[in-house]
Amino acid sequence: MRIAAKAPRNTNWKSEKGFTGMRNARQGTSHESRVTSNGSRSSSSWPDEIHRVLAGANVRQVGYVPDSGHARLINLVRADKSMRAIPLTTEEEGVALAVGAWLGGERSVLLMQSSGAGNCINMLGMVNECRVPLLALVTMRGQWGEFNPWQVPMSQATVPSLAAIGVVVQGVDRATEVGETVAAAARLAFSTCRMVAVLISQRVVGAKEFK
Amino acid sequence: MKHKKPILDRRKVVAEILKDRGDALVIPGLGAPTWDTAAAGDHALNFYTWGGMGGAAMIGLGLALAQPRRRVLVITGDGELLMGLGSLATIAVQQPRNLAIVVLDNERYGETGMQETHTRFGVDLAGMAKAAGFRAAGTVFGAAQLKSWVPRLHKQAGPVFAAIKVTTQPAPMILPLREGTAIKHRFREALLGAKAHE
Numbered sequence: 001m002r003i004a005a006k007a008p009r010n011t012n013w014k015s016e017k018g019f020t021g022m023r024n025a026r027q028g029t030s031h032e033s034r035v036t037s038n039g040s041r042s043s044s045s046w047p048d049e050i051h052r053v054l055a056g057a058n059v060r061q062v063g064y065v066p067d068s069g070h071a072r073l074i075n076l077v078r079a080d081k082s083m084r085a086i087p088l089t090t091e092e093e094g095v096a097l098a099v100g101a102w103l104g105g106e107r108s109v110l111l112m113q114s115s116g117a118g119n120c121i122n123m124l125g126m127v128n129e130c131r132v133p134l135l136a137l138v139t140m141r142g143q144w145g146e147f148n149p150w151q152v153p154m155s156q157a158t159v160p161s162l163a164a165i166g167v168v169v170q171g172v173d174r175a176t177e178v179g180e181t182v183a184a185a186a187r188l189a190f191s192t193c194r195m196v197a198v199l200i201s202q203r204v205v206g207a208k209e210f211k
Numbered sequence: 212m213k214h215k216k217p218i219l220d221r222r223k224v225v226a227e228i229l230k231d232r233g234d235a236l237v238i239p240g241l242g243a244p245t246w247d248t249a250a251a252g253d254h255a256l257n258f259y260t261w262g263g264m265g266g267a268a269m270i271g272l273g274l275a276l277a278q279p280r281r282r283v284l285v286i287t288g289d290g291e292l293l294m295g296l297g298s299l300a301t302i303a304v305q306q307p308r309n310l311a312i313v314v315l316d317n318e319r320y321g322e323t324g325m326q327e328t329h330t331r332f333g334v335d336l337a338g339m340a341k342a343a344g345f346r347a348a349g350t351v352f353g354a355a356q357l358k359s360w361v362p363r364l365h366k367q368a369g370p371v372f373a374a375i376k377v378t379t380q381p382a383p384m385i386l387p388l389r390e391g392t393a394i395k396h397r398f399r400e401a402l403l404g405a406k407a408h409e
Contacts, residue, residue: 061276084276086305089297096266096295100238101257102397105403108273126263130391196259 022143042170046204047072047177050137051080056185058070059135060106061086063094067113076110091116095123102132109138109192114143114158115151121165126179127195128166134195136167137185144202162197173201214331216374221315224375225286228313233282235365236274236402239272240287242322244315248260248286249387255401258388259394265294268312272302275310277371278402282309282365289316289330289374296339302370303344311364311371312340316350317379325379340372341381348372358392 009022011161034205037083050073054062060076063086066068070078078085094110112120117138127134142155168188172181189196225247229237237257239248244267245259258274260267269283288349292314303311318331330336351357351373360373388394399407 061273065383084305086272086276086301088301092265093295093301096263096269096298097273099263099266100270100275102273102276103236103270104277104399105399105406106273106333114216123263125264126260126391129262130395132395161236173334193382 002027006158007049011070046175046178046200047076050182051076053179053186055080055082056182057190058107059109059147059186060084061101061108063088063097063108065089065091065094065110065116067139067141067205068138069113069162070111071198073137077193083138089183091119092123094118095127098134098135099127099130099132107133108135109186110134112136112138114138114140115154117197118154121161124162124165124167124195131193132195133189133193134167135189136195136196136197137182138201139205142202146202158162165195167195167197169199171199171201175204178204182203203211212219212372213216213378214333217378219315219351219357219377220382221247221317221374221377222382224252224315224357224377225356228284228286228364231365232284233365234286235282236278236398238271238274238283238285238287240285242288242289243317243382244286244288244289245387246382246385247323248309248317248355248378250382250385253387255397257387258398261389261391263300266304267291268295268298268302271310271312272298272305272307275307279307279309281402282311283307283384284364285310285312287312287314288321289314289318289328289336290320293329299340299343299345299372303340306344306346307370308368310369311367311373313364313373314374315377316374317377319379330374337373340370344370345368345370345372351375 061084064074073175077083091112098108159169161189170185172178185196185198229251239245239259239263241260248257267287268283271283275283314336316330318328319325337348337350347367351360363368
């Protein structure tokens with residue numbers, strides 16, 4: 001049996017109207033909605049800005065474990081022929097992927113939610129030892145307006161554990177500052193051969209509501 | 212299931228695989244596969260790993276996607292691959308035609324006291340690779356079978372997977388370059404030339 005040569009692309013995203021519609025389509029349910037810091041729907045533009053920044057930085061390989069906060073960005077990546085979307089079974093795969101990509105002369109990025117940060121720690125030790133540039137974009141859970149108590153411990157441990165293994169951690173809690181923060185982090189990572197994680201606040205992503 | 216005792220010598224297996232390596236890029240997994248690869252002859256296009264257990268196959272994937280015209284050979288151990296089994300699924304989704312993964316399967320954790328791994332109890336790594344969607348996957352027990360697999364590892368459209376059953380016979384430690392940054396720079400300079408430092 002042969003399977004598709006590339007990860008399947010979502011061909012429907014362009015027909016969806018805006019962020020909210022697309023996210024609902026992905027989740028396939030209407031009982032989940034999101035609130036941001038001011039109670040409104042989260043900004044529709046920051047994932048597009050990240051995509052523009054990554055394209056401008058010549059990022060070619062995009063490893064990800066899905067988070068609904070990254071849903072739009074993942075679809076943008078899948079629709080972009082200059083990038084390869086690489087779904088992972090666990091986040092540490094993406095850390096090793098980044099090493100291989102860099103050895104081969106390509107830039108990569110790793111998308112995950114905060115619970116995935118803990119899965120990466122030992123593999124990040126290799127990246128630290130080899131001084132491979134690593135850019136990770138982490139959408140936070142267990143933080144602003146969280147409902148699920150099981151998300152809180154890893155959320156609290158995200159910054160200290162990433163810092164302990166040598167990652168430069170940069171937080172962003174306003175949608176309008178996401179693009180410039182990712183651009184700055186990409187420059188820091190690829191120009192100085194460092195591990196840099198941008199933590200995108202749950203205030204930006206929107207807290208998941210269980211109704 | 213009746214256990215079949217491995218008979219192949221790991222050093223001879225790796226030497227045979229790398230004898231005509233051409234311009235292949237080689238990722239040895241941590242522990243004995245790194246010593247075996249060094250014993251077959253040091254090479255700038257070996258990215259020796261001394262850590263990051265479970266990551267060798269995924270390093271191979273990132274490299275294979277970045278360098279689609281070059282053959283990428285991951286040479287690792289059964290314990291190392293078992294720690295990153297999900298990567299078989301991730302690699303199968305990407306279908307890199309230039310990637311081959313070799314597991315030197317001695318059914319033991321060799322660096323920590325020769326404790327048995329899951330493969331000693333019948334876990335079939337090649338079966339898992341095949342089920343994940345590798346184009347070719349097999350388990351190699353004997354010398355004649357190895358001889359037919361070596362060209363497949365270098366030329367057959369990937370992803371290709373071979374679990375090669377090897378003995379627990381200890382081999383002398385051959386320790387290659389150790390510092391991660393030095394291994395990385397040497398590899399990138401050999402592969403990318405001046406672009407390695409852009």
